[in-house]
Amino acid sequence: MKKIFFLLILLGIALPVLAADSPIVVLNVKRMIYHSPSCQWAYRCTKNCIKTTKQEAIEHGARPCKVCGG
């Protein structure tokens, strides 16, 4: 159990550092709309959503969410 906990902390630290140049967004790959991670729609979207950077989402032609602004 301790090892899993440690890994989760490590991932939590490593992922934002790797994407430090661009904020993390939740991208709906079906509708190609990206959300701020705190957006209510990001919470509700579990099936077609992936976490990526804002830059990458825009490069894939995604549009910002109208509710949270991306």
Ligand SMILES: [Zn+2]
């Ligand atoms: Zn949103």
